[in-house]
Amino acid sequence: MNIHEYQAKELLQKFGVATPAGKAARTPEEAEQAARELGTTDLVVKAQVHAGGRGKGTFANGFKGGVHLCKSPEEAREIASKMLGQTLVTHQTGAAGRVVNAVLVARSVEIEREIYFAILLDRATGAPMLVASTEGGVEIEAVAEKSPEKILREPVDRLAGIQPYQTRKLARQLGFESAQIKAAAQLFDGLYRTFLALDCSMVEVNPLVVTSPGGTPAVASEASGTGQRPSLHGEVLA
Template sequence: QAVQLTPRRWLNLQEYQSKKLMSDHGVRVQRFFVADTAKEALEAAKKLNAKEFVLKAQILAGGRGKGVFSSGLKGGVHLTKDPQVVGQLAKQMIGYNLATKQTPKEGVKVNKVMVAEALDISRETYLAILMDRSCNGPVIVGSPQGGVDIEEVAASNPELIFKEQVDIMEGVKDSQAQRMAGNLGFLGPLKNQAADQIKKLYNLFLKIDATQVEVNPFGETPEGQ
């Protein structure tokens, strides 16, 4: 009887690691810093000098926004305009366990937080690139409905899920990137920008040998970025 070995990979990246990779590959992300202490978080907020900050606990689990810390703090994602509040909140996050719907009951210890500039997003779309066994290659999946659970969109509005199969030998064609950008609802110059970002995300996907790259939301700003 033949023995077949199937390699499996369990490497998941935290949000700040993904953002760094994207930035390194020319994908636009908001400015951010990572902090190990409340003092570092405060200093990061001062350096960013943004109108508003978003502070996020860094753990490998979804549902952070509605999670609860062992310190008593509710929510693993917070918005504030005050750098001092960033430091105060970080003090209640770092070193404590955060329990979400995807963690064990006792939660997962938070060792780092991400301090980022909060961007105004006028429109949220969804974009992912993944290896699809059914077609033996990469597939780009997109939806004009982003910022929400994509499984819910697929169940309630399947017509709003768009797919592009990519020939791994050829890569993403300009026509495919443009078509996906159009399906996501980007118009005019924004459509070209979105298509360019889609191609850069695909290059990142190939370069790091990923099985899935997901951006939710793949957003549009009021300034047309």
């Protein structure tokens, strides 16, 4: 089952996973109101379709890009008016594209760096495995081929579950320091609880962004997952 980015944000927030504030809108007027409610001039409007490559996509009406930064509610409304009801074509949609019925209006974040994080079932043991890398924002298969030493793996005991020392260890290995370690560990724990509660076989966040100033990790981009029950699946936070 595929779910949109705004739906995934709501799910993740229930498990304490940090995500930038945002709201779905289905009309230009709703987009403007959502931007006003956020109370910031750092805004982003994102087309909600089940496909990757939205930022580099093109709409049938000629409008370029399914992800746009803006500075005011009025600008958010204008951008939404060019997306809603229009067909967005990306490298994943094929020539037919997909119709945009909703946009996400969210607080934009300043990105310091990007990392990769996933929880999956280890085929050999049947137990969860944490997989992470400092090389976020690129295909993990490419990292595995070119720089396998940059991929970190942390097995999780099926009965004991994830332990605090494991999330702290992983945070340090990913370059977090001081207060960042606690924030990163809490985020990893929240993603693990999401993995369990939704009966997933995989939850992947790529990239997991580290915002600046402050260096706080947050899910502000792509997350996906597969599971036995309807869960995170497809590009839901990009």
